[in-house]
Amino acid sequence: MDYSEMKPCEVRELIRQGKITHQTSGMCNGFAQGNLLILPKAQAYDFLLFTQRNPKPCPILEVGDVGSRLVKRMADNADIATDIPKYRIWKYGELVDEVTDISSLWQDDFVYFLIGCSFSFESELLAADVPVRHIEEGKNVPMYMTNIETQPAGIFHGKTVVSMRPMKPEYVIKAISVTASMPRVHGAPIHIGDPAAIGIADIHKPDFGDSVTIHEGEIPVFWCCGVTPQSAVMSAKPPLAISHAPGHMFITDVKNTLLKD
Amino acid sequence: MDYSEMKPCEVRELIRQGKITHQTSGMCNGFAQGNLLILPKAQAYDFLLFTQRNPKPCPILEVGDVGSRLVKRMADNADIATDIPKYRIWKYGELVDEVTDISSLWQDDFVYFLIGCSFSFESELLAADVPVRHIEEGKNVPMYMTNIETQPAGIFHGKTVVSMRPMKPEYVIKAISVTASMPRVHGAPIHIGDPAAIGIADIHKPDFGDSVTIHEGEIPVFWCCGVTPQSAVMSAKPPLAISHAPGHMFITDVKNTLLKD
Numbered sequence: 001m002d003y004s005e006m007k008p009c010e011v012r013e014l015i016r017q018g019k020i021t022h023q024t025s026g027m028c029n030g031f032a033q034g035n036l037l038i039l040p041k042a043q044a045y046d047f048l049l050f051t052q053r054n055p056k057p058c059p060i061l062e063v064g065d066v067g068s069r070l071v072k073r074m075a076d077n078a079d080i081a082t083d084i085p086k087y088r089i090w091k092y093g094e095l096v097d098e099v100t101d102i103s104s105l106w107q108d109d110f111v112y113f114l115i116g117c118s119f120s121f122e123s124e125l126l127a128a129d130v131p132v133r134h135i136e137e138g139k140n141v142p143m144y145m146t147n148i149e150t151q152p153a154g155i156f157h158g159k160t161v162v163s164m165r166p167m168k169p170e171y172v173i174k175a176i177s178v179t180a181s182m183p184r185v186h187g188a189p190i191h192i193g194d195p196a197a198i199g200i201a202d203i204h205k206p207d208f209g210d211s212v213t214i215h216e217g218e219i220p221v222f223w224c225c226g227v228t229p230q231s232a233v234m235s236a237k238p239p240l241a242i243s244h245a246p247g248h249m250f251i252t253d254v255k256n257t258l259l260k261d
Numbered sequence: 262m263d264y265s266e267m268k269p270c271e272v273r274e275l276i277r278q279g280k281i282t283h284q285t286s287g288m289c290n291g292f293a294q295g296n297l298l299i300l301p302k303a304q305a306y307d308f309l310l311f312t313q314r315n316p317k318p319c320p321i322l323e324v325g326d327v328g329s330r331l332v333k334r335m336a337d338n339a340d341i342a343t344d345i346p347k348y349r350i351w352k353y354g355e356l357v358d359e360v361t362d363i364s365s366l367w368q369d370d371f372v373y374f375l376i377g378c379s380f381s382f383e384s385e386l387l388a389a390d391v392p393v394r395h396i397e398e399g400k401n402v403p404m405y406m407t408n409i410e411t412q413p414a415g416i417f418h419g420k421t422v423v424s425m426r427p428m429k430p431e432y433v434i435k436a437i438s439v440t441a442s443m444p445r446v447h448g449a450p451i452h453i454g455d456p457a458a459i460g461i462a463d464i465h466k467p468d469f470g471d472s473v474t475i476h477e478g479e480i481p482v483f484w485c486c487g488v489t490p491q492s493a494v495m496s497a498k499p500p501l502a503i504s505h506a507p508g509h510m511f512i513t514d515v516k517n518t519l520l521k522d
Binding site: 041044045048049051052053060063065066073153154183 | 302305306309310312313314321324326327412414415444
């Protein structure tokens with residue numbers, strides 16, 4: 001089944017019916033996908049402030065009203081409790097379960113946060129003829145814990161997680177220029193070159209995702225990553241949090257090109 | 262006394278001592294100034310979400326930790342309760358007092374919000390040889406209530422307030438380009454041309470500030486304005502809020518050019 005040319009509302013309907021429970025990479029070409037974090041209102045202020053202080057790893061696309069499952073701004077007729085293929089349940093910072101629907105878990109005090117995803121800028125990199133290695137190799141992007149502290153806010157703190165794409169110098173220049181114009185999906189890189197400078201001991205052993213080939217003469221380019229909120233949840237240990245499972249994103253009705261603002 | 266070439270920390274010290282109680286326009290050339298809103302924690306979540314949903318009128322420069330008067334990110338050694346020349350006290354949406362120091366009013370549950378100010382982009386417009394009429398005429402910028410609804414968040418809602426600068430078409434193009442690169446100080450204009458299209462009945466009768474000359478062939482250019490939060494306070498009527506008095510801003514240690522990101 002090829003989901004790349006389907007409309008976001010059609011794919012969300014299949015997800016809602018439980019017919020899609022796998023990763024959303026490559027679905028609905030050109031449309032932005034989003035990371036999810038859900039917290040009770042009691043922790044929502046601290047997390048909203050955390051995103052304000054850390055806009056590169058946590059660029060907000062939409063925050064729901066308290067208790068509302070409805071997505072208003074990034075999609076029409078979407079339900080955040082059913083329209084993601086796989087969710088993760090976190091208790092006191094520990095991953096305790098993975099489920100495909102959270103309707104029965106929904107609470108009147110829940111607030112959802114939709115956060116920009118690098119899938120959006122990757123499609124713009126490809127459009128600018130910048131090759132993206134993990135896509136060429138059919139892998140998940142390599143992601144690393146760094147020694148870069150986030151700006152703490154209330155209970156939330158922790159290190160920044162980055163994703164890495166290796167490329168030749170001429171592509172580095174183009175990639176910086178393209179992504180700098182997309183602050184709502186992580187923006188410009190946070191580091192280029194030496195992995196050790198940001199606390200990465202072995203570039204071939206990512207903490208999340210897959211290792212990719214780095215050719216002679218290529219520079220590793222590091223972007224802030226939407227896994228950072230999950231890292232902050234692990235550090236803050238709130239009683240309850242719900243996230244998407246990595247790669248199982250919310251598909252919006254908004255085109256990637258519209259996130260250039 | 263010429264404050265334009267003084268350092269921000271020097272001027273803040275004079276303000277703290279009560280030696281400056283007037284407007285800060287033109288002080289500390291090149292350094293960003295900020296709008297202020299202070300709310301008790303009980304209303305802070307709604308307002309933080311309001312700024313997230315309305316980044317053009319309410320671009321956040323810094324949010325304080327609960328109860329903290331200390332400015333950490335935008336200045337060194339600054340006290341938000343003493344370092345602004347004039348404050349306004351709002352009760353249930355009504356302006357009840359103006360004072361020059363709020364130390365005695367400070368509460369352990371207060372959260373301050375510093376919000377970007379058009380003073381920053383005006384200095385960049387002048388640097389790009391775009392003439393700014395109200396500066397030429399020695400007046401305050403004209404500001405207007407519009408019919409553009411803000412995106413509501415919790416108790417906060419209301420119309421967007423805009424500032425207006427008239428200019429020739431060739432300058433309009435340059436002004437849009439310059440300000441689009443400064444999203445933390447209101448960014449690109451929200452409207453150009455016909456005032457009636459955004460609910461302004463008479464361009465010569467601003468709701469705040471002064472009327473300025475508009476020459477034949479000039480286009481009025483409208484930017485979102487940092488007075489919008491005060492408009493939202495008037496609509497939301499929280500029990501207590503404190504703002505700066507218009508034009509009496511917080512002077513940061515951050516250069517305007519560094520807000521281009």
